Amino acid sequence: MKQLFFIVLLVLGTTAISAQNTEQIVQEEVEVGDILRIGEPDAARFQHIEFPRPNFIIKKGGIANYKRVEGDKVVVTSIKETKDGTLEVKIKLANGGRFFGTHSVVTADLKNALESGELRRI
Numbered sequence: 001m002k003q004l005f006f007i008v009l010l011v012l013g014t015t016a017i018s019a020q021n022t023e024q025i026v027q028e029e030v031e032v033g034d035i036l037r038i039g040e041p042d043a044a045r046f047q048h049i050e051f052p053r054p055n056f057i058i059k060k061g062g063i064a065n066y067k068r069v070e071g072d073k074v075v076v077t078s079i080k081e082t083k084d085g086t087l088e089v090k091i092k093l094a095n096g097g098r099f100f101g102t103h104s105v106v107t108a109d110l111k112n113a114l115e116s117g118e119l120r121r122i
Contacts, residue, residue, distance in 0.1 A: 029121070030110060034076045035094055038069050039117040048113035049091075051099065051106055062102035069099060073122070077105060087111055091119075 030036070041047065045066060054064035073094035080088045087110040098104050113119040 030076060030079065030089065030114075032076055032079060035122050036074050036076065036091065037120045037122055038072050038074060039120045040070055041066075041118055042116050046118055048116055048118050049106060049108040052103055057100045057102055060102040062098075062100035064100060074119075079110070 038049070045051075051066065051069070057064040074091040075094050076089050077092055078090045080090075082088055088107055089110045090105050090107050092105045093099065099106055108119060110119070114121075
């Protein structure tokens, strides 16, 4: 009985440790000031980078062309962990311009954006 209890405790402990390590690795990889590149989305639109909807871009006088931002270099301005445990980063264009001519900063889910290829390390 003691051996069974020990085995269950060991298995639960190792899974908890491995889950914590993956979050720390993602956070350690990207820091404030790092330069990333915007990649191509898997779907028709970006899912993990929260670009504004086209009607908001047009209302502010910008051009809603999502293909135009692919390949742009961006700088991480802040990293924040949300209540549900995801890492949210704020990014701005490295050249100092604005996304679509209207928005200077957008947010992204760091882990999912890196895994899907929407953001890439340089």
